[in-house]
Amino acid sequence: MGLTGFFLISFLIVHCTINAMIFFNDGGQTFNHWGHFMGSNFFIRTFEIGLFIGLILHIIQGLILWRQNVKARPVNYAVNKPQTNSTWYSRSMGLLGTLLLLFLVMHLYHFWLPSRFGGMANVAVLETTTLGDYANQEAHNLYKAMLTVFQELWVVIVYVLGVISLFWHLLHGFQSAFQTFGLNHKKYTPIIKTVGFIFSLLICLLFAAMPVSIYAGWIN
Ligand code: HEM
Helix, strand or coil, X not given: CHHHHHHHHHHHHHHHHHHHHHHHCCCCHHHHHHHHHHHHCHHHHHHHHHHHHHHHHHHHHHHHHHHHHHHHXXXXXXXXXXXXCCCHHHHCHHHHHHHHHHHHHHHHHHHHHHHHHCCCHHHCCCCXXXXXXXXXXXXXXXXXXXXXXXXXXXXXXXXXXXXXXHHHHHHHHHHHHXXXXXXXXXXXXXXXXHHHHHHHHHHHHHHHHHHHHHHCCCCC
């Protein structure tokens, strides 16, 4: 679980960095340039297959772990105060992961599906004037897709809720992955927890800022 977790974290870093190019507010030139590179590069397309396999493995591993926990203690403790030795989010990784999965289904439907399998019908309504070289390449115009998708308030709210689930999931997952690899040390674990907190916060603030600033009209 730790290994697939690290793999998914590395994807999130790349995904967030490329998406953050929208903050250049240059009509999508920089973002679409890198989006196009990612979408057309052979190695990255191969990595994409690995990404989906990694995601499915991560979910299966989570389910196996959950079953093992249930089997190990079929009868509940008579007295149980979990809050004294664990955080609520470490005990809710399954729930947070499920919320994330629901978010992902909608997310892939919004962007990945139309960009890989064509028919960006929902995008056609936008003006194409400010989009430079990519203005007429519907299939690669992910910037335009973002501007369209984030015009609806309820979509923005679902994305922000999805990112909040990601924050708590990462907060526990980051530190837990190190522990899985045997790194549980009086001196280093607090440092890993601090780095994990800063990382989770930064990634999630950046992700949340994307739909919010597009909806607010700060990016156009
Ligand atoms: C909230 C801000 C986000 C925005 C604006 C955004 C935007 C995008 C866009 C435009 C694509 C299409 C890329 C392509 O087809 O080439 C994409 C794909 C994807 N996103 Fe996001 N994303 C966001 C957050 C997230 C989060 C939080 C996750 C994971 C928890 C995630 C996971 C994915 C995955 C798995 C793909 C498909 C991967 C691929 O294209 O190879 N995204 N996203």
